[in-house]
Amino acid sequence: MDFDLEWTPAQLAFQSEVRTWLADHVPELPDHADPADLTADEYALQRKLGRELGRKGWLYPAMPSEYGGGGLDLGMSMIIEEELDRYHLATPPYYDTGGRLGSASIMVWGSDEQKTYFLPKILTGEIRTWQLLSEPESGSDLASVSTSAVRDGEDYLVSGTKIFVGSNHGAEYSWMIVKTDPKGDRHKNLSWFMMPMDLPGITVEPMDLLLVGGERGAASGVKNTVYFDNVRVPAFNLVGGENNGWEVAGTHLEIEHGLLRSAVRADEMLERVMADARATTRGGRPLTEDPDVQDALVDFYVNSQVTRLLHFRNFAYRAHGRQLTYEGSQAYLHQKRSALSKARAILEIMGPRALVSDPEWALADGHIEVHQRASIVEQHPGGTAEIQRVIIARRLGIGREQREEPGQLPSTKKQGQ
Amino acid sequence: MDLNLTEQQIMLQSTIRELRERDFTKEALVAIDAGDEPLSAHWPGLVSTGILGSLIPEEYGGVGASLADTAVIYEELGRGPVPGPHFSSGIFAALILIEGGSEEQKQVLLPAIASGERVFAVAITEENYGWGPQFTNTLARARGTDLIIEGTKLYVHDATAATDLIVATRLENGTTALLHIDAHGGGVASRSLPGFATGLCEVSLLQVLVPRSAQIGATEDGWAVLDRVIQKASLILSAYQVGGLSEVFDMSLLYSQTRRQFQQPIGRFQRVQDHVIDVINYLDAARWTTYEALWKADESRDGAIAAMHTAATVSSESYYYGCNSAHDVHAGIGIVREYGLTLHTKMSRTLYHYLGSPRYHRKRLAQALGL
Numbered sequence: 001m002d003f004d005l006e007w008t009p010a011q012l013a014f015q016s017e018v019r020t021w022l023a024d025h026v027p028e029l030p031d032h033a034d035p036a037d038l039t040a041d042e043y044a045l046q047r048k049l050g051r052e053l054g055r056k057g058w059l060y061p062a063m064p065s066e067y068g069g070g071g072l073d074l075g076m077s078m079i080i081e082e083e084l085d086r087y088h089l090a091t092p093p094y095y096d097t098g099g100r101l102g103s104a105s106i107m108v109w110g111s112d113e114q115k116t117y118f119l120p121k122i123l124t125g126e127i128r129t130w131q132l133l134s135e136p137e138s139g140s141d142l143a144s145v146s147t148s149a150v151r152d153g154e155d156y157l158v159s160g161t162k163i164f165v166g167s168n169h170g171a172e173y174s175w176m177i178v179k180t181d182p183k184g185d186r187h188k189n190l191s192w193f194m195m196p197m198d199l200p201g202i203t204v205e206p207m208d209l210l211l212v213g214g215e216r217g218a219a220s221g222v223k224n225t226v227y228f229d230n231v232r233v234p235a236f237n238l239v240g241g242e243n244n245g246w247e248v249a250g251t252h253l254e255i256e257h258g259l260l261r262s263a264v265r266a267d268e269m270l271e272r273v274m275a276d277a278r279a280t281t282r283g284g285r286p287l288t289e290d291p292d293v294q295d296a297l298v299d300f301y302v303n304s305q306v307t308r309l310l311h312f313r314n315f316a317y318r319a320h321g322r323q324l325t326y327e328g329s330q331a332y333l334h335q336k337r338s339a340l341s342k343a344r345a346i347l348e349i350m351g352p353r354a355l356v357s358d359p360e361w362a363l364a365d366g367h368i369e370v371h372q373r374a375s376i377v378e379q380h381p382g383g384t385a386e387i388q389r390v391i392i393a394r395r396l397g398i399g400r401e402q403r404e405e406p407g408q409l410p411s412t413k414k415q416g417q
Numbered sequence: 418m419d420l421n422l423t424e425q426q427i428m429l430q431s432t433i434r435e436l437r438e439r440d441f442t443k444e445a446l447v448a449i450d451a452g453d454e455p456l457s458a459h460w461p462g463l464v465s466t467g468i469l470g471s472l473i474p475e476e477y478g479g480v481g482a483s484l485a486d487t488a489v490i491y492e493e494l495g496r497g498p499v500p501g502p503h504f505s506s507g508i509f510a511a512l513i514l515i516e517g518g519s520e521e522q523k524q525v526l527l528p529a530i531a532s533g534e535r536v537f538a539v540a541i542t543e544e545n546y547g548w549g550p551q552f553t554n555t556l557a558r559a560r561g562t563d564l565i566i567e568g569t570k571l572y573v574h575d576a577t578a579a580t581d582l583i584v585a586t587r588l589e590n591g592t593t594a595l596l597h598i599d600a601h602g603g604g605v606a607s608r609s610l611p612g613f614a615t616g617l618c619e620v621s622l623l624q625v626l627v628p629r630s631a632q633i634g635a636t637e638d639g640w641a642v643l644d645r646v647i648q649k650a651s652l653i654l655s656a657y658q659v660g661g662l663s664e665v666f667d668m669s670l671l672y673s674q675t676r677r678q679f680q681q682p683i684g685r686f687q688r689v690q691d692h693v694i695d696v697i698n699y700l701d702a703a704r705w706t707t708y709e710a711l712w713k714a715d716e717s718r719d720g721a722i723a724a725m726h727t728a729a730t731v732s733s734e735s736y737y738y739g740c741n742s743a744h745d746v747h748a749g750i751g752i753v754r755e756y757g758l759t760l761h762t763k764m765s766r767t768l769y770h771y772l773g774s775p776r777y778h779r780k781r782l783a784q785a786l787g788l
């Protein structure tokens with residue numbers, strides 16, 4: 001067994017190429033504790049960077065180059081991810097589930113015309129895309145959505161309401177699942193659409209939430225309610241065939257259930273808390289000499305190692321072309337649950353100061369207070385802890401002779417292929 | 418980066434698996450545990466695989482394998498769990514001799530351990546229980562050129578099966594000495610301790626006379642040697658716990674599929690599913706912290722010590738809690754001895770404190786992290 005990410009000479013050369021390029025192209029951007037504070041100007045700079053990355057195939061490096069991706073293996077993709085991470089950014093450097101999730105569904109299920117039309121726009125950063133899944137009455141039971149699409153000539157007419165959508169500063173497209181056969185059987189009555197957001201009849205309204213987090217530079221900041229009032233969309237935008245939407249969604253849900261997280265990212269919060277505990281004295285003694293604080297920090301550390309290793313295992317298996325079954329949801333479940341225990345450890349160690357965002361007293365420029373909220377917010381996206389458990393149970397075959405098959409993924413290049 | 422076993426490791430694993438499935442069936446393990454069948458009847462087969470010499474360098478009659486290769490063996494043995502002095506002798510005592518022994522001690526004793534001719538047990542802890550020099554009260558007083566040992570060692574693994582002992586003692590100058598003694602010599606008496614534990618013994622030492630040459634690592638304090646040994650041995654113990662928990666998971670999964678209540682497999686109930694999922698979550702946490710720590714130790718990487726303490730903490734806790742969850746899945750059937758789950762439950766308790774409890778390893782981890 002070998003846990004090293006040994007880069008080959010070719011990969012090391014690539015690493016220095018990426019490093020040099022990023023030094024010339026990454027704009028000065030503040031590391032907001034709360035992503036909702038991202039300004040329009042900052043967002044514009046992120047989009048510009050995204051398009052520049054897109055031109056080099058580095059925005060979605062693992063996607064096929066014929067559609068605007070980089071055609072790179074997971075190792076090269078990881079190098080780009082690592083280098084962007086130094087700037088507190090990710091691929092893409094803004095919230096976009098078109099490339100992270102939707103493009104995989106289009107790759108697997110789209111017609112040649114649809115791939116040629118949609119994928120280059122997504123993969124080069126020309127457009128950004130939100131995902132529209134949850135509805136007021138459909139959360140964990142995603143297949144029960146009631147937003148409808150009714151065929152009308154060469155178009156469909158879409159009506160309904162989606163919640164927990166997108167981010168701040170708008171989007172050019174959305175992908176969504178809608179009901180196309182109100183009388184059809186469950187899982188065989190849905191369809192998957194790529195929806196231009198400038199169509200008449202679409203209204204976007206921000207939701208008032210505890211916090212909206214996300215992955216560093218790809219954090220979303222805001223979630224919206226999106227209303228569809230008889231929105232006319234061409235039939236061309238239906239991907240994967242009418243009433244086949246649940247299968248199409250299976251592809252991106254598979255990725256969302258634990259395959260999104262970078263395998264290399266250090267636990268920033270652990271580093272922050274350790275550094276802060278070392279620098280703090282209480283009652284005239286360093287905080288780290290308090291045995292209770294030591295216990296809390298060690299718990300934090302151990303939890304963090306397990307989360308890291310489960311994600312690392314998943315990455316290594318994928319890099320070797322091994323199909324994951326329960327592992328994605330297992331890592332995701334661990335990440336969600338340990339977020340809560342870490343938040344409690346931080347509150348224990350830091351006291352009420354962990355809860356304060358006041359500029360004079362806030363810890364780590366507000367990142368600690370945001371983490372207290374984020375740990376709760378993190379419990380539901382991509383499926384609750386309970387939904388992850390349902391997936392694990394089905395994939396392991398608990399109580400079943402037949403194990404559930406994972407959703408179909410686009411093939412990924414193996415290391416060094 | 419490659420998280421697969423090497424071809425050689427896969428061969429090693431299947432060799433040990435064949436042995437286990439032939440000589441250590443569930444029926445045999447239950448009978449050994451109940452005292453209805455002597456372990457000694459199964460011992461020669463185990464010895465013949467050469468596992469006792471796995472960590473011993475080739476020049477001393479061993480295999481000279483890495484910690485990771487040796488862990489493959491122990492993960493497989495843990496699946497039984499296969500009891501007996503293989504760990505005490507082939508791992509713990511062998512590492513003490515490798516780390517601290519004189520050239521002569523190594524040349525004489527290590528080949529005998531590797532071949533199974535001598536079986537060692539290691540007597541460290543006492544009534545005043547703990548893993549550290551401050552817990553050693555057994556005295557070794559000078560008498561001429563000899564030492565006289567007096568004291569009682571407790572919770573010694575496998576002492577009744579041993580031909581030789583390594584005993585931690587306190588010298589008159591306050592330092593710790595590791596002394597090699599004959600398990601059947603004058604003044605030495607070992608007995609098994611009955612209860613909810615596997616292989617724990619009491620060793621009483623009454624006026625035991627040994628020459629000074631019996632001391633292992635005479636040039637440094639015995640705890641300095643033990644500290645280094647525990648860093649390696651506990652990784653092998655973690656692998657054994659990972660193996661044990663793998664078997665516990667397989668039993669739980671199969672039971673969830675085959676046991677029917679309310680006209681359906683019990684695994685259809687999400688409350689039961691949660692317990693099975695808990696087992697695999699404990700298992701994978703133990704597995705990957707252990708594998709990474711083994712790799713770091715073999716490759717002498719930064720953070721190897723922190724990784725070892727992390728693995729020891731997670732493996733001991735995971736085996737313990739994983740067995741609890743498995744009992745939740747199995748309910749009444751789980752406590753029927755012949756079913757075999759209790760072999761693991763008992764082993765998870767027995768190993769919980771061995772080479773340091775999770776609490777001990779957490780404290781050491783805090784030190785390793787510079788807290």
